[in-house]
Amino acid sequence: MGSKYQKSVRGPLTLWAFMLEVILILIFFFFTSYETSVKEQEKLMRTYRDFQDVIIMAVLGLGFLNTSLRRHCWSSVAFNLFMLALGVQLTVLLDGFLNQLSLRKMVLNLSSIQISTMSATSVLISVGVILGKVNLLQLLLMTMIEVTAFSATRMVGKEVFNMDNHISMMYIHVFAAFFGLTVACCLPKPLPNEAEDKEQTATSPSLFAMLGTLFLWMFWPSFNSALLDIPDEKKKALFNTYYALAVSMVTAISVSALAHPQGKINMTHIHNAVLAGGVAVGAPCYLIPSPWLAMVLGLVAGLISIWGAMYLQVCLQQTLDLHDTYGVQYTFGLPGLLGGITNIVLMALQGVGRGDGLGYQILTDSGAFSFTIIMGVGSGLLTGMLLNLKIWKSPHVVNYFNDQTFWKFPHLAVGY
């Protein structure tokens, strides 16, 4: 598909990205310096490994997860890396300024980069809803708003609702899913025949998408345990995530076959339902005391995810005319809701065990969870309205890649 931009419009668009990068460098120049304490440096190499696992999930996992549509496989991988690289730089600065609530010089250490990478992942999740409906500059704007909104949400959650680092980060799935859906609601709907074309290709799986799924599956325990410091909690997080993922895999395969009239397995179900266990167990993983509870969560998450893929997708499309390109709602949204509610219940039970007031605990936790969802919807609404402005011209244009190389690629890659 050729671009519908005029030459005169295209140039400035990408110039913005370059200028933004220059501005970022200037801000880094004036406001940042490296951590120099010795204690921090001793901690470094240990953290570096956990950090790399998160990077692998963001770059390879989420990069390749969204490659199953033939139209966007290239864009998906390259734009994913672009948004990650930009989002991390923005988040490092934002987190720094929000933490000190002033414009003093901030100190960068490895955990600030790690937290920023995890926060920037929210953009990579949201983009799955709208991939193929927006152009690069719109993605740039979305990245800027979403990382700001998520950093602000985490900050307010910590200050007002007393959330810890781990919980406020684990609500990322719900935040990103609702953000993405709201943006998609606001975007103009594609023409019916285009939508049909997309629907058709959306059912085609690919081994590359499976590669992305597998990378996410393998390193999910690292993601869920990354921000936990107490060894006992870290251990529980690792184990519970592992068991939940194993069960949601078995559930995905067997239920997908049960759901099909001729008992066949749908690869789209596998891509999504396999990960649902990891999402669901995200927030409460450090509280779950024995494997069976994590396994039940994985089972329920797998069922919800496949139910979503079969009925919710169609339902959303028919009632709200909403098209969720890569099924973010049932991969991240619904299992994330399940995880959030489980977390509130487990925290309340733990509070009862300690003899705390049950009502207050539940109220705070529910407030924090609702606040995250409201922030996701709110900032998504803002983004959606901005992306709808006429200045972006044809918002359906996404194929930024050289047509020649893009269309020639299939022939060349397979060898004739």
Next chain:
Amino acid sequence: MGSKYQKSVRGPLTLWAFMLEVILILIFFFFTSYETSVKEQEKLMRTYRDFQDVIIMAVLGLGFLNTSLRRHCWSSVAFNLFMLALGVQLTVLLDGFLNQLSLRKMVLNLSSIQISTMSATSVLISVGVILGKVNLLQLLLMTMIEVTAFSATRMVGKEVFNMDNHISMMYIHVFAAFFGLTVACCLPKPLPNEAEDKEQTATSPSLFAMLGTLFLWMFWPSFNSALLDIPDEKKKALFNTYYALAVSMVTAISVSALAHPQGKINMTHIHNAVLAGGVAVGAPCYLIPSPWLAMVLGLVAGLISIWGAMYLQVCLQQTLDLHDTYGVQYTFGLPGLLGGITNIVLMALQGVGRGDGLGYQILTDSGAFSFTIIMGVGSGLLTGMLLNLKIWKSPHVVNYFNDQTFWKFPHLAVGY
């Protein structure tokens, strides 16, 4: 290929997998709890890294190793993950019950998951022989029997033959190869034209299979050293595996070209012979005192593996009418035999050095090795006979995936 099941048969089949998962959760509920000792938790993060390497080998390495046949590439990756997820849960329980020989509550720690993952790998190796000849429910049954047999073998090996954790695990290649071959012997033979079709496609390599090979190649030193605790032995295991793999790579490329009448390199040889060095050095890696011996083992294993690919494959097919889909026999079986024998010789030499009785040592070690092979053949025979029962209906049906997505995939994936 459409499925030959009736609707009425298909549903219950996959229902079994779901019910098995529910039963597993119940057993976990009644019989397991997490380790809570502090010492264990301190060890956790170190073990976690080794553990992840093993997971990468099982999920990515063995998952993609068997993708070179166009008919089963999808099934291979998804079924591999399914069998791994199920096999690990089963093995965790089995190992627990077998270790305490009672039905008391067992304690789960990370090393139990790691050992279970490594044990479950046996199923992923065996399945290479019969992929494309069985359906999902048959694989489910095979997984259950094989992990039980392998856990029992390791248990008896430890109790009766005084084998340590490392050796009993490293015999996994031989066990899995003989198990797989025996099962394949028992399965009904495909019709001649089907066999020919399979033979033809079996020579087609793929970059995804190469990806799997490379992941196995890179992380093999972690696998061979995973269960060794003494630093000196761990170091020797790492180094020897590394050197053996490097030499078997060079051997594979040069001998594959020598073997071809026009001096060309066969990719199937590369896939298999490259890994032979790691398999051969598996059992004796902690005993080998200097690099040259590991290199010689790598060289011999590479030669054996390519010889197997060229002559043994044809020979087995003609004499036993046995078709080894992915060459498990010469990738894992023969180099594993070489490794087992080398291990027996080196242990005897070490025993002589210590002044122990030579005969008794050799007898015990050979007994343990033979016992592993006999258990592989025996449980394979049982599995093969069970899989042959009429209740599985058409055993040639393997394409569980939605026909539409499966057959449309090639077109969609390459972009026209």
Next chain:
Amino acid sequence: MGSKYQKSVRGPLTLWAFMLEVILILIFFFFTSYETSVKEQEKLMRTYRDFQDVIIMAVLGLGFLNTSLRRHCWSSVAFNLFMLALGVQLTVLLDGFLNQLSLRKMVLNLSSIQISTMSATSVLISVGVILGKVNLLQLLLMTMIEVTAFSATRMVGKEVFNMDNHISMMYIHVFAAFFGLTVACCLPKPLPNEAEDKEQTATSPSLFAMLGTLFLWMFWPSFNSALLDIPDEKKKALFNTYYALAVSMVTAISVSALAHPQGKINMTHIHNAVLAGGVAVGAPCYLIPSPWLAMVLGLVAGLISIWGAMYLQVCLQQTLDLHDTYGVQYTFGLPGLLGGITNIVLMALQGVGRGDGLGYQILTDSGAFSFTIIMGVGSGLLTGMLLNLKIWKSPHVVNYFNDQTFWKFPHLAVGY
């Protein structure tokens, strides 16, 4: 493309590789033994992780980076692994002999394998220039000469120019790029229509090449920090590499679109420019005190790399009739030059801060850098002349793989 060798020539060619392997084993037998000190073993597992990152970069990253040409995708991955396996064995021995300058028995430890793997990477970089122009035996000879030359360069650099391990290793990019270009200059030029055919296919990107790029991108911080021991320097190296890579990613996407008349993104630019930041920051990474400088380096490296891809490539082809298959010159050569010069400036500034003589410091550092380039060009010239000898027969023949499997692969892999 069928091979142009006669049967009688082919056999002996690959026999050489096998014989070389046997000779290597013999040398290992007579001259090597494993490290047995306890201190070394304690350090082992920590080093092992860094070591694995480097292996992943060499095997997966550089292996798949050069897969975008349909003619050589198979050869690229397999030959890459072959050259790595051989190069590491050679370098282990060479480094040992050069370090002790005698033929006494040498002691192998893990850091010797790690340094050898990094040194052998030089061959994998250089080969990008000449892939598709040489055969397997020529690559074998090139591997032998290049690892010898690079080991000698590092040794002289350490003895004469007082370079440390880190700097002498980080000049690898410049060394390998100039070596490769010089070899390509000496090789006979392909016929015009062949060149055109190659030029055409060279613009076709592939998802596998992107996979290679991503692996390199993710693990580059490990490469740049691998040989630094002081925690403060290691930390700076990690951070600076990370920021430089993030900025060169954003620069690559935006400038690639700016450069195109219709504002589209060229995937070849992305493959190369994304990595330029990591190369440029390689040598000076441990000296850069704050993130903005690393980010500026990443920005400039990205610009240089895309400029090189657009103008230098054409310029080299027209003036020197030189074809750089995978753009090694602008991915590794130019950013490496930038990094080398930055390093000299920063070392001089640091020297001034300490009150050392400015002139002497600059002289030594520039001398070391120039010496590395001269060694690269010199050994490249030698290699090029040797590869041009008649005895290699038709040097255009590269397709060593079984024609049948190679040409059938596209059909079989995509499923019809």
